[in-house]
Amino acid sequence: MNNDDDSTGQQAPSQGKEVAEALKEWTKDPLYCPVCLPVSRDIGIFTIPAGNTALGDSNDGSDFIIDWEVKLGQLADSAEGGCAFCALVAARLLPTMPPSTHPGNKVESSAYGCCHLAKEVGDQVKWAAKELRAVCEVHGSDAYVNILAKCAVDVGLAAKDERFGRVHFRVRDTNLPTEASRQLIAPGNQLTVELYGLEGEFSSEWLKNRPLTVYPGSEAGLQLARDWLRECVDTHHECHSAETSALPARVVEILDGGGLRLHDESGTQAKYAILSYCWGGTQDFATTKATLEDRKKGFSISDLPKTLQDAVTVVKELGLRYLWIDSICIIQDCEDDKNKELASMPSYYANAWITISAGGKKCTEGFLDTTGECEQHPGTGLPRDVLLMGIVCPDATVSKMGFTQAREWKLSQEPISKRAWTFQERVLSTRVIHYGTRMLWQCHSSVKSGGGMVDSSLDDSTVDLDSLRRVLRGDETLRKVYDIWYQVIREYTIRDASLDEDKLPAISALAQKFGEITHDEYLAGLWRGDILRGLLWSTYPTLDLTNPTQWTAPSWSWASNKNVISYDSLPPTEAIPVAKITHCQVTPRSTLAPFARLNSATLDIRGKVLTLPIEQLKLFVKVENRLPWPYMYQYFWEEKNGIDAGCSNWEPPDGCIVLVLFIMRE
Numbered sequence: 001m002n003n004d005d006d007s008t009g010q011q012a013p014s015q016g017k018e019v020a021e022a023l024k025e026w027t028k029d030p031l032y033c034p035v036c037l038p039v040s041r042d043i044g045i046f047t048i049p050a051g052n053t054a055l056g057d058s059n060d061g062s063d064f065i066i067d068w069e070v071k072l073g074q075l076a077d078s079a080e081g082g083c084a085f086c087a088l089v090a091a092r093l094l095p096t097m098p099p100s101t102h103p104g105n106k107v108e109s110s111a112y113g114c115c116h117l118a119k120e121v122g123d124q125v126k127w128a129a130k131e132l133r134a135v136c137e138v139h140g141s142d143a144y145v146n147i148l149a150k151c152a153v154d155v156g157l158a159a160k161d162e163r164f165g166r167v168h169f170r171v172r173d174t175n176l177p178t179e180a181s182r183q184l185i186a187p188g189n190q191l192t193v194e195l196y197g198l199e200g201e202f203s204s205e206w207l208k209n210r211p212l213t214v215y216p217g218s219e220a221g222l223q224l225a226r227d228w229l230r231e232c233v234d235t236h237h238e239c240h241s242a243e244t245s246a247l248p249a250r251v252v253e254i255l256d257g258g259g260l261r262l263h264d265e266s267g268t269q270a271k272y273a274i275l276s277y278c279w280g281g282t283q284d285f286a287t288t289k290a291t292l293e294d295r296k297k298g299f300s301i302s303d304l305p306k307t308l309q310d311a312v313t314v315v316k317e318l319g320l321r322y323l324w325i326d327s328i329c330i331i332q333d334c335e336d337d338k339n340k341e342l343a344s345m346p347s348y349y350a351n352a353w354i355t356i357s358a359g360g361k362k363c364t365e366g367f368l369d370t371t372g373e374c375e376q377h378p379g380t381g382l383p384r385d386v387l388l389m390g391i392v393c394p395d396a397t398v399s400k401m402g403f404t405q406a407r408e409w410k411l412s413q414e415p416i417s418k419r420a421w422t423f424q425e426r427v428l429s430t431r432v433i434h435y436g437t438r439m440l441w442q443c444h445s446s447v448k449s450g451g452g453m454v455d456s457s458l459d460d461s462t463v464d465l466d467s468l469r470r471v472l473r474g475d476e477t478l479r480k481v482y483d484i485w486y487q488v489i490r491e492y493t494i495r496d497a498s499l500d501e502d503k504l505p506a507i508s509a510l511a512q513k514f515g516e517i518t519h520d521e522y523l524a525g526l527w528r529g530d531i532l533r534g535l536l537w538s539t540y541p542t543l544d545l546t547n548p549t550q551w552t553a554p555s556w557s558w559a560s561n562k563n564v565i566s567y568d569s570l571p572p573t574e575a576i577p578v579a580k581i582t583h584c585q586v587t588p589r590s591t592l593a594p595f596a597r598l599n600s601a602t603l604d605i606r607g608k609v610l611t612l613p614i615e616q617l618k619l620f621v622k623v624e625n626r627l628p629w630p631y632m633y634q635y636f637w638e639e640k641n642g643i644d645a646g647c648s649n650w651e652p653p654d655g656c657i658v659l660v661l662f663i664m665r666e
Contacts, residue, residue, distance in 0.1 A: 004274075007259070010421055017398075018101045018396035021217070022392060022396050022397065022398045023037075023041065023392065025398070026390060026392075026398045029390065029398075031206060031388060031389060031390045031400060032390060032391065033074060033078055033083040033085070033086060033200070033264040033389075033390075035070060035074050035077075035078040035083065036070075036078070036083060036085045036086050036089075036389070038066065038067070038068045039066060039068055039085065039149060039283065039389075040085075040389060040390045040391055040392060041392050042066045042290050042302075042392075043066065043149070043167065043195070043391060043392075044206060044391050044392050044393045044394050045064050045066075045394065046064065046151040046167065047206040047393075047394060048206075048394050051659070055229065059111055064151070065148060065149065065150050066148070066149035066150075067146060067147075067148060067149075067172075068145045068146070068148075068149060068152050069144055069147075070144060070145060070147065070253075071141070071142065071143065071144045071603075072094075072132045072133075072135055072136050072143045072145065073132065073133060073136045073141055073143070073263070074138075074145060075089065075121070075132060076090065076128075076129035076130075076132040076133050077091055077096075077129075078168050078511065079091070079121070079125050079128065079129050079457040080121055080126060080129045080151075082121065083389075084387035084388060084389060084403075085389045085403065086118065087113075087122075087128075087388070088191070088193070088387070088403075088405065089147070089169065089191065090125060090128040090129060091124050091127075091128040092191050092405060093126050093147070093169060093170070093190075093191040094128065094131075094145070094171075094184065096131065096438075112170060113125075114374050114375075114377065115374035115377050115380065115382070115387075116374070116377045116380070116382065116386065116387045116388045116402075117374070117376075117377040118181070119651040120159065122363065124251050129590065130348065135176070135179060135180070138180075139175075139176055139177070139180065143174075143175060143176055144171070144174065144175055145171045145174045145176075145184065146171070146172050146173040146174065147169055147170065147171055147172065148169070148170055148171075148172040149167050149168070149169050149208065150168050151165065151166075151168075151170050151666060152166035152192060153169060154166060155473070157531055162593070165194055165195055165196070165207070165208070165209035165453050165602060166192055166193065166194050166195070166406055166453065167192070167193050167195065168190055168191070168192050169188060169189070169190065169191045169192075169193065170185075170187075170190040171184050171185045171189065173185065180589070191405065192406040193403050193404070193405060193406060194209070194400035194403065194404055194405075194406045194453055195207055195209065195391075195400060195401055195402070195403050196209050196210055196211045196386065196397075196401060196403065196404075196451070197210060198210075198211075198400055198401060198402055198455075200465040201399045201401070202395075202397040202398075202399035202435075203391050203393060203399040203400060203401040203563060205393070205395075206393050206394060207391075208402055209451070209452070209453055210381050210451045210555075210558060211383055211386045211404075211451045212371075212372060212383050212386075212438050212449075212450065212451035212452045212453070213343035213438070213439050213451050214367050214370050214371060214372050214373040214381065214382065214383055214448035215369075215370045215371075215373070216367065216369075216371070216435055216439055216450070217310070217368030218464075219371060221368075221439065221450070222314070222317045224439065225314065225317070225318065225433055225439070225441075226317065226318060226319075227233045228433065228441040228448055228580070229318060229354060229431065229433075229443045232431055232441075232443050232445065232498065236443060236444065236445040236446070237445075238445045239408040239431060239442040239443045239445055241351070241353070241430050241446045243271070244270050244271055244353070245269065245270075245271075245272075245351040246267070246268070246269060246289065247263070247268045247269070247272055247322060248269055248320075248324050248341075248344065248348050248448035249264060249266075249274070249329070249340070249344065250262055250263065250264045250287075250328075250329040250330075251263050251272055251322040251323060251324050251329060252312070252322065252323045252324070252325055252328055252329065253314060253321060253322055254315060254316055254320075254322070255298070258301070259298050259299070259300060259301075260298065260299050260300065260304075260312065261295070261297065261298040261299065262287065262292070262295035262296045262328065262329070263295060263296075263322065264296060270321065271320055271321075271353040272320065272322035272323065272324060272352060272353060273311075273314075273315045273318070273322070273323050273324070273352060273353060273354050273355070273356055274323070274324045274325075274348065274349060274352040274354075274355045274356070274425070274429070275307075275308065275311045275322050275323060275324070275325045275326075275355075275356050275358065275359045275361075276309075276355055276356065276358070276414055276416065276422050276425040276426070276429075277307050277308075277357070277358040277416070278358070278360060278361055278362065278363065278416055278419050278422075278434075279327065279362075279363055279365055279498070280360075280362025280363055280364065280365075280582060281362065281363075282497050283305075283327040283363065284303055284305070284330070285303055285305065285308075285327070285328065286327040286328065286332045287327070287328050287329070287331055287332060288331060288332055288333045289329070289331060289333055289334060290320050292331060295328065297345060305363040305364045305365070306363070306364050306365060306366030307358045307360060307363040307365060307366050307367060308325060308328075309366065310358070310366045310367050310368040310435075311358065311488075312357055313354050313368060314357070314367040314368070314435075315431075318354065324348060324352070326341075327363075329341075335413065335590070336590070336591065336592065338593075339590040339592035339593035339596065340592050340593075341458060342505055342508055342509070342592075342593040342595075342596050343512070343592055343593050343594075343595075345424075345428075345508075345509035345512075345524075346428060346479055346509045346510075346512050346516075349424075349425055349428035349429045349509065350428055350429075350430065351429070352430070354429075354432070354433060355425065355429035355432045355433075356432075356433055356435070357422070357425075357426070357433065357434040357435065357436075357636075358414055358416065358435055358436075359414045359416045359434060359436020359437065360415060360416075360436070361415040367436070371437065371438075372384060372385070374482045382402065385402050385403070385404045385405075385619045386402040386403070387402065387403055387404065388400050388401070388402060388403075389401060389403055391654055406453075408565070409437070409452065409454065411436075411440065411454075414434070414436045414437065415436075416434070416436065417495075418494075418495055418646060419496065419497075419498055420492065420496060420497035420502065420503075420506040420507070421496060421497070421502070421506045422495075423491060423495055423507070423510075424506070424507055424508075424509045425509060425511040426442075426507060427465075427468060427488075428472075429445040429514065430443060431580070435488050437462075438451065438452055439448055439451075440454065444469055458584050462468050463484070463487045463488055463490075464484065464487060467480070467484050467622070468484055468487075468488070471484050471514070471517065472513060472516050472517070474603070477528070478495055478518060481514065481517060481518055481656070482518075482527060482529075482534075483570075485514055485527065486533075486534075486537075486567035486570065487567075488507075488510065488569065489525070489537070489558055489565050489567065490564070490566050492507050492564060493558070493563070493564050494507075494564050500548035500549055500550055500551055500552055500562070501548075501597060502522070502548065503548070503552045503553065503559045503560050503562075504525060504552065504553060504595070504596055504597060504598065505593070505596040507525075508593060508596040509595075510574050511525075511595045512595045514527075515595070521588050522586075522594070522595055523557075523584055523601070524553045524554055524556075524557040524559060524586050524598060524601045525553060525557045525559040526557060526558075528584065531584065532577050532579060532581070532661050532662070533570055533571065535556060535568075535605075535661065536567065536569065536570055536571075536603075536661065537558040537566070537567055538565070538566050538567070538568065538569060539561065539563035539564070539565060539566075540566060540568070542563065545561040545563060546561055546562040546563050546587040547560070547561055548561070548588075549560070550563055552597075552598070553598060553601065554598075554601040554602070554603065556603050557601070571662040571664070572664075574664070574665075575662040575663070575664055576662060576663050576664070576665070577661065577662055578607060578608055578660055578661065578662065578663050579605055579606065579607030579608070579659065579661045579662075580606050580607065581604070581605055582604045582605065582606050583602065583603070583604040583606070584601075584602070585601070585602050586598060586600075586601040586604045587599045587601065589654065607657070607659050607660055607661060608659075609657050609658065609660070610657075610659075610660055611658075611660040611661055612658060614652055616654055617656070617658070
């Protein structure tokens, strides 16, 4: 359905006697507002599922629209009088109206008050009300707007009963003169509101979305994690894993008395969890050769940084006994041990019962404390930006619901998603529970949020995760496997590695898995079976290479620089290779970790060289002469490097040649 097309959708059906009686009783409720009553009264129609006889020929309630005509003066009075919904509309939908004192100004903050218990109206609402009254002074007290409300069905959400939760509001008409209303009724001037059912209210029967969990460490938050895990284990065939598996070489064991110890007894079969997190600096409790024996004797949970403490708590609450944490379970000053563990990581992550992903920037932050709660009114169980309004449910009951202005949230923007190591940790894990600005569950079968709405189709991942999972199961053609690898490189190089020398190690577990599937030889980030295409990596849109402080890979490998890498210009299947690799040899630093750090690498190639004048070469590579590239690439480039992504000042280096690898027949 086109949400901007007034001709689509049906008018919400008229309400019956039962609703009229309910509304009469509702006038005594503090949330009752006669100004936005048409919204509260009719918005429940959107929640009716398909097949309900009250809908007539409609598929479901999302086909309907709501018309709300409101006088600007009444809206201003209601907003200042304490109606949270009228305040939101006044402060968010209408500020683009040419006002008397602040032309074109928009409200930037989300604070209408401190939370739904605020006693005073926020300054932004007062400002919006003042502007609305200023318009009425010029155009009369009958100045009004007609606001259209339509259901925003999010097709990216998997569960049918979770798809409704957002409503678009926009001004469809007004009696203001054209010059005063042009911006007001512009198609882009839209307010999107998320609606939530509240526990203990009738609204929860119809609105399946819930407000964000503000206290992940509460019993309710921990129970949510247990429920997600149990549902996956019991019902998700794609996520099947063995009831027990061999433990990693070392794991943190949670003892019956509450203490901890480093377990290193070989042959133990059990379920275990893995912690994926950002170190954020030196690890004070890291295991070294000197501390190894002490760790095996035992230590207290209080010895750990907060994030690791919280991980232990979650593991206990999920009924598990063992937890793998890299800083504790790998001997940090032993290269041989690091290399052995690097080679074992694919099986560690694949066999883990669950991976706990801590979203913070530092291991000292923790992740089970309250997040997003009002500091002035703690203990409400609601985020500070969730406000309350009434709703007439389809069964004629009057209830309360939560609402807030919809905000785009992307897992890719969480700190944990910007760390190089965590990419392979996520991809290789069967089940992941994320703790960051919100709780999020991801497995091979589903994505679930601890409140709020998550449309995974809107995230910035450059990898087709479904195809990647098929690759890891061995269900794709060899050509497709290579193509997915090139997508992986794009996604991986967007992220940051704290150490330059980690460029290849931080993706070595995933490379090892690809090697097992392809039976191909890994050559410094490339594959021998597709090496000509593998050489066609690009740092576009920039041509300035950002080199690491020390040698990490040969210049012909994408891993030789710190730029974001793309393979957007790979030749089609019918392209003819005209170059030949005559020799290629890579020597790993350790035979224990052949996919990780390198000692040396050489490549000999024979092919045709294209001679071009310098000016023609510069014209060939100029940004404006290339194919358009996604906006998000520019965003990541500029965010990471702090400079413009263009290459207008690029000069070909001395000795630059153009080597032809493929040609196309005319």
